[in-house]
Amino acid sequence: MASKATSIDIAYRAGVSQSTVSRALRNSPLVNPETRQRIQAIAKELNYKVDKNASNLRTQNSHTLALLICEDPTNDDSLINPFFLSMLGSITRATAQQGYDLLVSFQQLSSDWHADYEDSNKADGIILLGYGDYMDYEQKLLKLLEQDTHFVIWGAEHNNKSVLSVGCDNHQGGVSATEHLLSLGVSDIAFLGDASSHSPEFRDRYLGHVSAMKAKGIKADKRKQFDAINTEASGFDAANLLLDKGLSFDGIFAASDLIAIGAMRALHLRGVRVPDDVAIVGYDDIPVASFANPPLTTVKQNTRLAGEILVDSVLKLIRGQAVSPQLIQTELVVRRSCGESDPKA
Amino acid sequence: MASKATSIDIAYRAGVSQSTVSRALRNSPLVNPETRQRIQAIAKELNYKVDKNASNLRTQNSHTLALLICEDPTNDDSLINPFFLSMLGSITRATAQQGYDLLVSFQQLSSDWHADYEDSNKADGIILLGYGDYMDYEQKLLKLLEQDTHFVIWGAEHNNKSVLSVGCDNHQGGVSATEHLLSLGVSDIAFLGDASSHSPEFRDRYLGHVSAMKAKGIKADKRKQFDAINTEASGFDAANLLLDKGLSFDGIFAASDLIAIGAMRALHLRGVRVPDDVAIVGYDDIPVASFANPPLTTVKQNTRLAGEILVDSVLKLIRGQAVSPQLIQTELVVRRSCGESDPKA
């Protein structure tokens, strides 16, 4: 293969110095317009592209962001959390819009921490997805902080104020899900999802649920909270456990859509009808939610906006601009899993 | 922030030359084991990471692959083809396993062709997903070929033998879907999906369908093929069109799961029961398929294997090893959308 053209080749053909070629190609005002045009024409003809390794080495930045997604190790390998997938899409788009490239990496909790992208100058900053569990990641985050790495983390606000987070308002989301159920006369509500500090996002949703109940003078029954991680299988198991306990309930608030869908499968198998016998609300509004049977009412996280804010935040960090944690509002998407609702309610 | 440590800093502390540091860090046998250990200890202490821009510039390769996903422009922005998402996951994994990084980019058909990753030395090779429509992409592919870019394309085998493709055997998939329906006594089958040369993958599935019918002495009825692109909405529309025509049918072979799910929604709304009145088979086995109601029988594309082969193929191309187009076998996943099947059938 013909070896790639360099700026020197172009300089030779254009009869100018290599410095001038570099300037012309970067649209420097320091170069004669005619010369610039001639150089750019030659560059195009030779299909010349600036060598990123060389220019990045010289300028000491990469115009590249890295996205690290931590997979829940209990997930089937082929089944990545659909919510993350949707985030990935929006982050990719937002990154491209800003003229940056995106390096993507899936990590297992157990595996080596690959976050040396920035140390090795392959990326100017990092976005972390799925690193919500402080207990497990605290150490790694502190290390990043220590190294002055530019990073943003998706999720709840971090105890350590130096960690920049962007996330949806999980408490508010929990409130609106529960208020919706309550408005339909459903008040004996089970919560499916881990409510411990290991899952700060789920926990905040639970807390929102509890406070919405409290606002109506109802005390949430702790026995009706069942741990579940973000998988269909886990939701299936949790619902079965709930059923086995023989506790009464006329509504379920699932901490995620996947949990809700698993729960609906369990209910269906046990002859419990949704929404006739039990109303159910999910969380995330993943694409599957609208295809569920019945279509799932859920708390939507605006992934498009989230991606934009995440990218915008790292970029600000990189440029040394002021940044603060962002909380994105959620939106209730009403479908049929809670029965016919009065639109005026 | 303390500026990053370089190999010179390490050399200084270790009392050796920078060349020796470089050798030690790359585990060159040319370096005294004790010296190596000392150097590596210092590197670790300083949290030193080799500057990729510098080493890539020097070695002229990036140890990075680029993945270009072409989105169907008709799709909702937030709703990326779930099959591609699943591929993305497996490609990411396979890439990491080979010690490469992955640059991901979503492109619109209309947008500028960003494929200069390799030209700019940001990537050593490119994987193309969603560039199946020859009519639209032919020119771009030829350009890549002309520039000696290392790339693999997902999909049907290309007319141009120089284009390396990896794909599932769509014809065989079509055959097995139809054979399954036939084995259940369903033989009046409608096909939902574009069967033109614009969708070579769908077309091959259709051709497989036709030949399976023919093998049983049945001529596929052309009037019962309805165009649809790979979206739920398009499947919904196609099924309605089919219903409107008033043609008889007791089975549907949908060219994708999304189409099948849209079709099932249309059938449900019109009071047609699945599988009682109509049996339906989809294609892809996307995660949603098992959550559909009823769970969808479908032709599974092995995305994990596909990702591995795709990555393996570009890597071979990069290394100058022999490569040839690969065809991956599909697998029928029987669920309930075709009714109870006799496992011995």
Add this chain to the structure above:
DNA sequence: CTGAAAGCGCTTACAG
């Protein structure tokens, strides 16, 4: 407006 020159941080032949 242009050119000569330094230097980004590595890797690797070359000489010892």
Add this chain to the structure above:
DNA sequence: CTGAAAGCGCTTACAG
């Protein structure tokens, strides 16, 4: 086994 030196292909002060 080790060091001095060249060079990967750029960008950008510096001098004109």
